[in-house]
Amino acid sequence: MNYRQALSHLLSPFTQLPEAEIISVIESPPDPTMGHFAFPCFRLAKTLKKAPPIIAQEIVAQTMDKPLPEWLEKTVANGPYVNFFLDPTVFARNTLEAIRQAGDRYGASDEGAGKKILVEYSSPNIAKHFNPGHFANTMIGKALDNIFRYLGYDVTSINHLGDFGTQFGKLITAYQLWGSREEIEETEIDGLVRIYVKFHEEAEKDPSLNDTARAWVVKIQNGNDEAEALWRWFVDISMRSFNRLYERLGVRFDLIRGESYYTDKMPAVVETIREKGLLIESDGAQIVDLEAYGMPPCLILRSDGGTLYPTRDIAAAIDRYETFRFDKSIYVTATEQILHFAQWIKVVELMGYPWAKDIMHVTYGMYLFESGRMSTRKGDVLNVEVLLNEAVAKTRAIIEEKNPNLANKETVAEQVGVGAMIFNRLYNGRIKDTMFNLQQMLNFEGETGPYVQYTHARTCSVLEKAKTGNLSDAALQYRHISQPEAFDVLRLLCDYPAVIKDAAEKYEPFLIPRHLVALAQAFNTFYQKNIILTDDADIRCARLALTKAVQTILSGGLALLGIAAPRAM
Numbered sequence: 001m002n003y004r005q006a007l008s009h010l011l012s013p014f015t016q017l018p019e020a021e022i023i024s025v026i027e028s029p030p031d032p033t034m035g036h037f038a039f040p041c042f043r044l045a046k047t048l049k050k051a052p053p054i055i056a057q058e059i060v061a062q063t064m065d066k067p068l069p070e071w072l073e074k075t076v077a078n079g080p081y082v083n084f085f086l087d088p089t090v091f092a093r094n095t096l097e098a099i100r101q102a103g104d105r106y107g108a109s110d111e112g113a114g115k116k117i118l119v120e121y122s123s124p125n126i127a128k129h130f131n132p133g134h135f136a137n138t139m140i141g142k143a144l145d146n147i148f149r150y151l152g153y154d155v156t157s158i159n160h161l162g163d164f165g166t167q168f169g170k171l172i173t174a175y176q177l178w179g180s181r182e183e184i185e186e187t188e189i190d191g192l193v194r195i196y197v198k199f200h201e202e203a204e205k206d207p208s209l210n211d212t213a214r215a216w217v218v219k220i221q222n223g224n225d226e227a228e229a230l231w232r233w234f235v236d237i238s239m240r241s242f243n244r245l246y247e248r249l250g251v252r253f254d255l256i257r258g259e260s261y262y263t264d265k266m267p268a269v270v271e272t273i274r275e276k277g278l279l280i281e282s283d284g285a286q287i288v289d290l291e292a293y294g295m296p297p298c299l300i301l302r303s304d305g306g307t308l309y310p311t312r313d314i315a316a317a318i319d320r321y322e323t324f325r326f327d328k329s330i331y332v333t334a335t336e337q338i339l340h341f342a343q344w345i346k347v348v349e350l351m352g353y354p355w356a357k358d359i360m361h362v363t364y365g366m367y368l369f370e371s372g373r374m375s376t377r378k379g380d381v382l383n384v385e386v387l388l389n390e391a392v393a394k395t396r397a398i399i400e401e402k403n404p405n406l407a408n409k410e411t412v413a414e415q416v417g418v419g420a421m422i423f424n425r426l427y428n429g430r431i432k433d434t435m436f437n438l439q440q441m442l443n444f445e446g447e448t449g450p451y452v453q454y455t456h457a458r459t460c461s462v463l464e465k466a467k468t469g470n471l472s473d474a475a476l477q478y479r480h481i482s483q484p485e486a487f488d489v490l491r492l493l494c495d496y497p498a499v500i501k502d503a504a505e506k507y508e509p510f511l512i513p514r515h516l517v518a519l520a521q522a523f524n525t526f527y528q529k530n531i532i533l534t535d536d537a538d539i540r541c542a543r544l545a546l547t548k549a550v551q552t553i554l555s556g557g558l559a560l561l562g563i564a565a566p567r568a569m
């Protein structure tokens, strides 16, 4: 049941406003003693030529004049507002029945049926560490991927690997001078980074190394066997370590496709840009001038004819459109790439592709660490695998202290430790920079993943103890969960589908973890004030039904974020 819709339907004859407009102004008062919904009358003052408080009183008089729908207890004028009070018993019944029927599909929909969405995320660079930024990227992308699928869209997830560029010439040079196959097989990316760093140190003393590296780049591009075999090996070594992380993070891609995949598609793209009269020469390079759009030029071809990062993105976008005919193509990347994206998307638009408007750049802020930001050049980048291990180790210690007899301790420590890091990143919002603080994200009483997981485990334990197999609604006496603290829980349950929709519309997964924390808090308040497993069978049954609904939404919500919900912890 959509109350906003029903209310706007009810109000429409009194206000002469279209229902959609009414829906957009209906508010949820923060304090339910002020009503469960409120309609501000300011907008009507002009058309009705009356003061808003008078209008509010008139609307109330008119609505109360007729029999109200079953779910609406009363309407009350409060200054310029009409406040609506739902019938708590009917509200409880409607909400819990809807959740019981939909189960873990509550909030799912088919609004996206027949629509194709591409979500590109993660996209780490070969032979470099998967850094905390890539972790943020991966989990924001994964959440969006899940959310859009949940809303019925036909989603294809893409991992756009950075497997192209001059660094591979440097790596081959470094490998041949100082590398050991055994060492790299064993240490993987660490080993590759080590020789890459050494290359930069040595090239400062001996610049001719750069020429050797450049020669290798040309060889890779010309399909030289030795160069290609080494490049492929670097890719394999890197993927081995990335895949271990993806496994832990529960991430799987429909398509893993590196930048290099687009190499042979590049000449045609450059040709089209030229044909459209967009390409101009500047210092030997080929560029598209974007001054008219307030941006620096977009670099298409280097003076030596090599293609550039924007060119590969343009080629990839065209290829994706031709392959998928997407309705929307989403790219998750760090805010540092805003200009790059604005530039190449503008070029795609200038090339005359109408679908340029369907490209969405979804950005996110940095992780901040006490020791400041780190760079790959010096090789001291923070390793996500190490951070995850630390989170899991700390969780293991907490479990040892609080619940040493827990079954599957190792699995739960992994689910809670990894979940804490994911939850924390999503909870903090997309754009803001996030301070990395393990202690804070693992606080079982804070606004954290472990707190939500713990509350979920609590609902599971209550339900298990009760062993009421069947919470059939016929036996339920919903009036037993009509008290304010139950209403707070029910309101959050009822709003959950709208939160998912909102998260999708705004590309803001953080709305979901915020809602889950509020729901967990409301449930814990209810739990403290009411003994669920009380002797009165009717009351017990009603309270259990509420508990069951909370369990459903907490586990479903965590799943949307890519986080496990252990049944005990």
Ligand code: ARG
Pocket: 120, 123, 124, 125, 160, 161, 162, 313, 331, 332, 333
């Ligand atoms: N590999 C790049 C990096 O780690 C991100 C790629 C973003 N995607 C894109 N289509 N340009 O910075």
